[in-house]
Amino acid sequence: MSGKYVFTLDENDKKYAREHLNETEERRETALIEMKKWLVEEKPNLHARLEDKYILPFLRGCKFDCEKTKVKLTNYYTLRRNQPQWFQNRNPLLPEIQELVKLGIFVPLTLTLENRLVVIIRTAAHDPKKHKQDDVFKAGKMILDIAAMQYERAQIYGITAIFDMTGVNIWHAKQLTPNMIKNAVFAWQNYHCSPKQLEFINAPLYINVVLNIFKNFMSEKIRKRVRVHFRGVNSLHEIVDKNILPPEYGGSGESMKDLISFWNEKLLSHRVWFAEDEQYRAE
Structure with missing residues (x-):
């Protein structure tokens, strides 16, 4: 797993994320810990990426509602399994x-x-x-x-x-x-x-x-x-x-x-x- 996520966008982005997505430094850190713990302990069968930068987009898409994020992550990694014609052999040189x-x-x-x-x-x-x-x-x-x-x-x-x-x-x-x-x-x-x-x-x-x-x-x-x-x-x-x-x-x-x-x-x-x-x- 790579290092901890660091917010590098500007203050306007930070304000928008806070007001529209419920994203704060504290909420982000807490939610990322919860999601990784859930993926490792309860959903290892999803075989999901555990790096912050790959979990965070799903949290943002669900406005940091962890229960909704769990559903979306489950759906996403199940989709990747069920549609191999879209997600396997993704060689750009084909x-x-x-x-x-x-x-x-x-x-x-x-x-x-x-x-x-x-x-x-x-x-x-x-x-x-x-x-x-x-x-x-x-x-x-x-x-x-x-x-x-x-x-x-x-x-x-x-x-x-x-x-x-x-x-x-x-x-x-x-x-x-x-x-x-x-x-x-x-x-x-x-x-x-x-x-x-x-x-x-x-x-x-x-x-x-x-x-x-x-x-x-x-x-x-x-x-x-x-x-x-x-x-x-x-x-x-x-x-x-x-x-x-x-x-x-x-x-x-x-x-x-x-x-x-x-x-x-x-x-x-x-x-x-x-x-x-x-x-x-x-x-």
């Missing part, structure tokens, strides 16, 4: 992963929205006749894991997810079986970063048919965070500052090409970490 990353299926921005991490998810960038939906989810989660480690504020302020529906067709929809949708939503709701906004842009008129299936598995809280935009990116600009968006989305931020290259390099540099991380899953 051809199928490289193809999907370079297509830009999941692209975090380097500029933030009210301190939230912003991610563009291009739901139809891949060819459904060539690429497996499981590999799409796998590549996306790999990038999210690295982005969340690089940007700690995502644990505190959450994530704004922009789902670009451009080019979506019946073959993309057919990949998303009800069981896969159920597992995808379960993953969102039990991951170590909370989705605060889910913005669907360039949406086809039949989007609600697909979205309603997703919503069936969502908690009421997550359901209320879903918003659909039918007017291209124009209505998105009313919610997300154009200055942080790539030029491809009408903004003045970094290009999608540069962002894709940036995150691919990050993935490749974490190849050893991914290999080591695979062992952490429920037995």
Whole structure:
């Protein structure tokens, strides 16, 4: 186990964490001790990571309610066991992963929205006749894991997810079986970063048919965070500052090409970490 967590963010972050997440130095230390004791003595079968920096995001996501955190940790490590197609053999050099990353299926921005991490998810960038939906989810989660480690504020302020529906067709929809949708939503709701906004842009008129299936598995809280935009990116600009968006989305931020290259390099540099991380899953 590595050393004790040290809060290195600024005073505004500390104040926000205290007021919105119930996080204080004392509460953090007490909760981390309780969670580690529980994982070691009562839940060794989860085979969870015991370092402070890997437990803390779950505490923050549950506003330091230890009982809720225990549920989320159990769900998360069980998910890692039950969905090996997403969490095993996460080698960034795999051809199928490289193809999907370079297509830009999941692209975090380097500029933030009210301190939230912003991610563009291009739901139809891949060819459904060539690429497996499981590999799409796998590549996306790999990038999210690295982005969340690089940007700690995502644990505190959450994530704004922009789902670009451009080019979506019946073959993309057919990949998303009800069981896969159920597992995808379960993953969102039990991951170590909370989705605060889910913005669907360039949406086809039949989007609600697909979205309603997703919503069936969502908690009421997550359901209320879903918003659909039918007017291209124009209505998105009313919610997300154009200055942080790539030029491809009408903004003045970094290009999608540069962002894709940036995150691919990050993935490749974490190849050893991914290999080591695979062992952490429920037995």
